[in-house]
Amino acid sequence: MCGRPPGQGLEFMGTSEPVEPDHALSKPPPVAPVGAQALPRGPAMPGIAQLMMLFLRPTEFLDRCAARYGDTFTLKIPGTPPFIQTSDPALIEVIFKGDPDLFLGGKANNGLKPVVGENSLLVLDGKRHRRDRKLIMPTFLGERMHAYGSVIRDIVNAALDRWPVGKPFAVHEETQQIMLEVILRVIFGLEDARTIAQFRHHVHQVLKLALFLFPNGEGKPAAEGFARAVGKAFPSLDVFASLKAIDDIIYQEIQDRRSQDISGRQDVLSLMMQSHYDDGSVMTPQELRDELMTLLMAGHETSATIAAWCVYHLCRHPDAMGKLREEIAAHTVDGVLPLAKINELKFLDAVVKETMRITPVFSLVARVLKEPQTIGGTTYPANVVLSPNIYGTHHRADLWGDPKVFRPERFLEERVNPFHYFPFGGGIRKCIGTSFAYYEMKIFVSETVRRMRFDTRPGYHAKVVRRSNTLAPSQGVPIIVESRLPS
């Protein structure tokens, strides 16, 4: 899923350790030796300090590394192999188009196994990954989306109806509730409000587990034992109890549906249950559980974070907000924006894309190299991590004029090169939820802008902070709704 340092999949988490002073980056750059090979240069500061920088000042750190070392540099993360970040489109193309049995995305995600399980797309490589992706992918394609649209819009509008008028609140908390409910209803097909409420509680607990998913040298989660000990000592922090509770709900759902006629159901779980592998077999309950957890973990915090960033950027850019309002008004019929028209709103599309360019939810994606490879004159040894740097590439001045400026119009002008812009990763592992995420984010943004007049709390400026596994806006974007139209 998603942009990640080696072995961790879903980005690093924040800590309270002190950060190495900025002058550390200006030391003479060393060559990082691995055996007889020389890797691209990188910061001289100790690995723990690099880790802290990635936690506490991720975008600032990456900007400074790029300014000092260029497009491709090597980071040292304690307990992991050399971690090579690149914003060189030529190298990114090689990585994304490379043999997936050589560039291992699943191995790079091993640290997620305690949550998503052994059968998750995120941690699989090779034949199993291709087999499972082929089975799941159709449930997320094209026409399928339309079946989900009205449910998503209803969930968004019910939330907008609850937003207070005239009082500040953190919009990210709201988008998280919305996107979680979307996943539970559309992907899991849950309908019972009590079950959904239980689920919500346990998911929030499980997200805390990401804090403990540091990988060790073999890419296994080194701190899982620690997380278990914390849970025993403080039951309210027992993420494994929450995982068990979620598993119980999922297995019960699977069992219930096995005894029902689900042929007319459109939710992703029901569709996966009715799909067959090439040899005619179906997914086992354990496989279904692992993929559902994957979709849950990969699919709600991500969209929620981008939705919150969209709100922020629109508030900061009244000109863009004005253009979007005009576009929405032009497509609205009898007070409703028809879902079938959503993809005709070019400026809306550009706003969402520009948001993911300037503030991507993950700063990177990762592949572990299985065997040595010589690429562009550099020989990379086995087991290093090659990592397309999403943030760095999206902020290259030569690819994106004025990269620090929010300007949706740039996405109206030309086709996007997939090695210059890849918020959803790339190649055979590109995010399976790309169309779904665009669709739900567009519904959220268009309904919010159509129905609300809002602005950020006076004096608020977002900083990029780590939240769960994403690069999120600080304080959750406090906004004040000035007025609201009925849905």
Ligand code: HEM
């Ligand atoms: C704004 C929203 C989202 C963003 C930015 C995002 C981003 C990503 C990224 C960067 C990857 C890694 C791709 C790679 O390694 O090259 C990924 C993988 C994945 N994402 Fe998303 N994602 C989003 C929403 C979703 C949604 C809504 C779902 C499903 C409900 C989803 C399911 C997945 C899955 C299953 C994978 C693993 C694919 C594989 O390894 O084959 N994501 N996502």
